[in-house]
Structures are given as structure tokens and as C-alpha cells.
Amino acid sequence: MSRKRVLLGAGLALAMLAGCSTNGTLRTYSMSYSAVKDASYTLPRVPPGKVARKYHRALVRYDTAEKPGTIIVDTKAKYLYFVMDGGKAMRYGIGVGREGFTWSGVARIGAKRKWPTWTPPPEMIKRDPRTAKWRNGQPPGLKNPLGARALYLHNKRGDTGYRLHGSPEYWSIGGNVSSGCIRMINQDVIDLYERAEVGAKVIVL
Numbered sequence: 001m002s003r004k005r006v007l008l009g010a011g012l013a014l015a016m017l018a019g020c021s022t023n024g025t026l027r028t029y030s031m032s033y034s035a036v037k038d039a040s041y042t043l044p045r046v047p048p049g050k051v052a053r054k055y056h057r058a059l060v061r062y063d064t065a066e067k068p069g070t071i072i073v074d075t076k077a078k079y080l081y082f083v084m085d086g087g088k089a090m091r092y093g094i095g096v097g098r099e100g101f102t103w104s105g106v107a108r109i110g111a112k113r114k115w116p117t118w119t120p121p122p123e124m125i126k127r128d129p130r131t132a133k134w135r136n137g138q139p140p141g142l143k144n145p146l147g148a149r150a151l152y153l154h155n156k157r158g159d160t161g162y163r164l165h166g167s168p169e170y171w172s173i174g175g176n177v178s179s180g181c182i183r184m185i186n187q188d189v190i191d192l193y194e195r196a197e198v199g200a201k202v203i204v205l
Contacts, residue, residue: 026088029057033187038148039115041141043186046170055079055093055174057188062089069197071164073182073204075104078174080164080182082195092192093173095183103162103180109200110154112193115140121161143168148186149193153202164202165189 030053033046055078062081066072070083075096081089097103118138120131138144147166152159163181166189167173173185182204184192 024061025058026061027059028053029059032057032191033185036187036190038190041115041148043142043148046185046187050171051093051173051185057093057185057191058091060089060091061087062091063087064089066201066203069200071109071192071196071200071202073164073202075182075205080184080192082192090191090195092184092188095167095169095172095175095177097176097178097180104204105155107153107155107160107162107202107204109151109164109196109198109202110159111152112196112198113146113150113152114193115148116144116146116150116165118144118146147183147189149189151189151193151196164192 033051033056035045036043060081062083064070064072064081064083066083068083068085072081072083072089073079073094074081075094078094078096080092080094082092083089117140118134119136120128120134125132125135145165145167146163147168150163150165153162153164154160161180165181165183166186167183168186169177169183170185172183177183
């Protein structure tokens with residue numbers, strides 16, 4: 001069974017399961033996109049205007065039946081919400097799967113990695129032979145597609161192959177651009193990485 005089909009099973013009930021609504025922005029972190037020194041790397045500044053302000057990290061009112069620590073991904077609106085106490089959530093702009101690569105379902109964070117190695121799956125290498133040079137893994141770095149952090153989504157069968165991850169292509173946030181993974185601005189995924197725990201529930205709508 002394909003990874004996509006594994007996660008699609010619960011898709012129809014997800015909106016009801018999340019039971020959520022957004023009721024206003026409390027604070028926007030637009031000043032958080034300056035250059036960042038992280039490990040041995042310096043993440044570049046995100047230039048103003050290259051990412052629409054509505055996709056900047058923000059603390060928002062968020063009503064949901066899900067407990068704090070849960071991650072809810074709204075692929076249609078291009079937002080990822082980290083549920084917090086007191087009816088709040090940290091909201092991040094995201095890039096999602098392009099046509100034919102979208103998915104939905106419930107998973108959990110099975111692992112987290114700083115400056116991860118990226119290994120293209122066989123089906124990606126088949127679609128794009130240029131990625132074959134990384135079949136044994138692309139080393140971490142500023143050009144690595146997984147960016148500064150990756151959160152690996154697992155289900156009962158193990159690793160789904162899907163990630164919540166940073167991206168050097170910050171200008172792609174708000175678009176349908178990936179092969180199914182959820183991409184974020186590197187400065188944002190570092191923030192999420194520090195908040196999210198291994199084992200946390202992830203709902204992708």
C-alpha cells in the first residue's frame with residue numbers, strides 16, 4: 001500500500017476531529033526572519049516582501065478540541081498550527097504538495113533531526129534522475145531540501161516518508177510546491193522544533 005493511501009484513510013473525518021477555528025491574531029513575529037547563526041551555518045535573512053505577511057509566524061486565537069502540543073496542518077489555507085494552552089496556537093505559513101502529491105491523515109512525530117540528511121525516495125529518483133546523485137543521502141547544509149530541521153511523521157506502520165521541514169526556498173511558502181512534505185521557513189521550523197515533542201499528534205487536513 002502506498003504511503004499516500006496509508007494516511008488517506010481518516011481524511012474525511014479530520015475536519016470534525018480537529019474541531020478548530022481561528023479567532024484573531026494576537027502577535028505577529030515578522031521581525032524573526034533576520035540572519036541566524038545555527039550550528040556551523042548562517043541562515044540567510046528572509047527579505048521583506050518575499051513571503052506574504054499573512055504567512056509570517058503569528059500567535060493566534062485558536063479554538064480546538066485537540067490538546068496542547070498537537071500540530072494541525074491546514075493544507076488548503078497553507079497554515080500549520082501548534083496548539084497551545086488558553087485557546088491559542090502558534091501559526092506558521094507553509095508550502096504543501098503540488099497537484100498529485102497532496103495527502104491528509106493522522107500521524108505522530110516519530111523523530112526530530114537538526115540539520116538532517118536528505119535522501120530522495122526511489123520514486124523521486126525515477127521522476128527526476130538528477131536526484132540520483134543523492135541516493136545515499138545529501139549532506140546537511142544551506143542547500144539541503146530539508147533545511148535546518150526535520151520532524152519525521154510516523155504511523156503504526158513506521159515512517160510514512162513525510163516530513164515537516166525547513167526549506168532554503170522561503171519564497172515558495174504559501175504555494176503547492178512539494179512532493180507531499182510540509183515545508184516551512186527555516187527560522188520557523190527551528191521555532192517549531194523547540195516546541196514540538198517526539199510522539200506529538202499531527203493532523204493533516
